[in-house]
Amino acid sequence: MARVRIRLQAKLDVKLTAKAALDPGQIVQAALNLLDEVGLDGLTMRRLAEKLDIKAASLYWHVRDKDELIVLLADEICAAMQAPDPAMPWREQLQQFAEEYRRVLLSHRDAARVLAQSGPPSGESRLNLVEILLDVVLKAGFSPKDAAYAGFLMNDYVTTFVIEETRYVAPPKRQQPPDEATESWMDALPADKYPNIVALAPHWLNVNLDEQFHFGCEVIADGLERRLNR
Amino acid sequence: MARVRIRLQAKLDVKLTAKAALDPGQIVQAALNLLDEVGLDGLTMRRLAEKLDIKAASLYWHVRDKDELIVLLADEICAAMQAPDPAMPWREQLQQFAEEYRRVLLSHRDAARVLAQSGPPSGESRLNLVEILLDVVLKAGFSPKDAAYAGFLMNDYVTTFVIEETRYVAPPKRQQPPDEATESWMDALPADKYPNIVALAPHWLNVNLDEQFHFGCEVIADGLERRLNR
């Protein structure tokens, strides 16, 4: 009798208080939240487990590696990507793609670094993103090989740009005014040894990121167009 | 008497067997060797110390951080950089710069990643590298702002390209033939969902890296030239 009661009690415990088994979606969602809170360098298996009310070791039942987690994360980030209007001319589609891609990468902390770290595209959303990009360049009329090269070029341009532009947001320590620090560092440069750097320092500091991003897009699009007209 | 003898003995020990105090050059040189042996992920303060016959804690007398070490390393890598022939037309100088830069980055394991990780240029050699690049674009006739943007673009293109092209050399585990693995992975892709990726898969796999690198250089140079002629 006592035995039966104990068994029942255990079952009730399971139904009432035990957390339902995690599905993969919850894990990547928690990882994404954690990423936004602490950044890629703070994203830790142990911290993620804590966030899921679980022990770190348990994560390894759901996920092979931290690497695999990063891949999942990268895919989740890319899910927000929207295709450009296929009715537009290819140059504008490419431009639109680049802007949308940048927007997506800026929408989560360190997203661009996550993509860069997670190897070649493999998840559904990331493959879809690449598919969209290739669609634009193929329909523009590039040969398969040139389309592949152009796709790489454009993909790398956007991710690298965003990595650079977000590198110094939320510097880990000593929140000293960044432009002042950079300025004094620039002033210390010997102008006779690095005349060009010193001359261009103003553009180094007070950058208009949107403008700079657009510059690169335009240069690449112009270069691609030239190649097409041959 | 006994006391004097002991003192003398100690002095002899110092002269004969004690290692001379390290200079910074030895440290970065050892770090560079270690980098070539084990790659950036294996480059550890503890391992570096071991290589210098020292305890890890001692490194912090010579160097503030691991970050500072990485910066030193990046500068040492860039020391090999040679300027392009200033008599040539700017497009060829730019091309030459890019090829030389790539060569430098390929000459040490994970060199491109070291540069990417070590923040904005600060060391002498790295500043010199940037100075050379800016010289090319400024003399080509770009406005200061465009020259700054063009310099960023070119610098990021080369480093990112080399990071990508070296990402899968010396994969850490399971030395399974890479192209075979990639192929089977590609075959598993649903061709109706990702028709472009599947169609371009051959160019994804059997890449001619030199050709691909040249493609990007040409596209960027063409785009820059177009901007110049306005």
Next chain:
DNA sequence: ACCTGAACACCGTTCAAGT
């Protein structure tokens, strides 16, 4: 001036064991 011992506060990952 330069180096060490010993510790601190972490990591990713494995694996036998629990339920």
Next chain:
DNA sequence: ACCTGAACACCGTTCAAGT
């Protein structure tokens, strides 16, 4: 099927102490 305890083999960094 899913989770935990406990450990393993590491990290970067600090700091009092040695010489």
